[in-house]
Amino acid sequence: MLTLFHHPLYASCRFVRLALGEYGEELQLIEEQPWMRRKEFLALNPAGTIPVLLAEGDNPLVGATVIAEYLDETRGAFQRQRRLMAEDSIARAEIRRLVDWYLVKTESDVTKHLVRERALKSLMGSAGGAPDSGAIRAARANVRQHLKYTSWLAATRDWLAGPRLSYADLAAAATLSILDYLGEINWSEYEAARDWYSRMKSRPSFRPLLNDRVRGLPPASHYTDLDF
């Protein structure tokens, strides 16, 4: 069985869990608090970041896109219609662009600030310091742009990167699921994004994410509803 070092509030970790779920892989989860810089974990990944997947032979694979490419080479390539990447190189580039959009750009504009200020600082205790309301305000102002872009993609394509479910949908859903846990999305403003997210939420691969709970921070009331 594969082992994933993860944290439930990191979009890149949720992305990897969704990918492994779609490919039907059983997964052992180890919750890592990367801010603790645990010695044994740094030996696996000197960068100290998550996710890290222990692949065949316990080789540590570091980072969401590194893991996604590995899974495409070792699983996806043999999956035909269920492959989470396209076959064509230009279509593959579009999928990768959108994975980066959500896991890098949305992360740096929105997700990491809201997660840090609203959740991680309290998990870190006194070392975390007080929430920065200015950072929360700035991130909330950016949420709209990312939801509008997601709605535009969902309204113009069957799935976010094209005609088939792909890593792009998984990266977007992983990111939005965290913002939704925090109650930061007013879905009524983004109809096409909501319809797409509702399809994502109904997938079996999504169920473990809906069961995630963070100590002292219950999810928004509609978080688990398939009809929201």
Place this chain on the structure above:
Amino acid sequence: MLTLFHHPLYASCRFVRLALGEYGEELQLIEEQPWMRRKEFLALNPAGTIPVLLAEGDNPLVGATVIAEYLDETRGAFQRQRRLMAEDSIARAEIRRLVDWYLVKTESDVTKHLVRERALKSLMGSAGGAPDSGAIRAARANVRQHLKYTSWLAATRDWLAGPRLSYADLAAAATLSILDYLGEINWSEYEAARDWYSRMKSRPSFRPLLNDRVRGLPPASHYTDLDF
């Protein structure tokens, strides 16, 4: 001919130029100042980031790793010994980990701060504001860790990711070449890294980088020396 939107002080752009150079591709360069958020450029890449490569059919490919994967699929796969990626999936993951190390981690710990404070702010004029000496100090404190890691990799492997030249070497050399332009590396402390960098610097693909000049900021005196 392929067209690259780039800036000479962005490591991820230099990385792409090195990769195309290694594959013998002719390249048209367009210098983009991403902080200007030029409308025509945002139409190509709504994220507003560089590099962007116009590939076959003028399809815009966004971001260094997206471009690198595309080049591997469309060029590298047919190159045998000159391929910049490994064949084996675990070895490919190690190359990708190191590309991320330099283009994401070194970038965020070191490169982007020194480039912004020491070069971009003056290129931006009054909109840039004054250099932040605290950010410069913090970045300089981090340089050592990244050079030590590079020296360790160079001392224990033929090339940074293993027995063959790979994208990992190109990402590291692209990053260090910018720090070297700025005179931020005391090579005498990092012998193995220096020997490896000297090999990189002698490659024909590197020559265009050694000719880069930024207005008002001449390179360190040894920047172009092959024997430094």
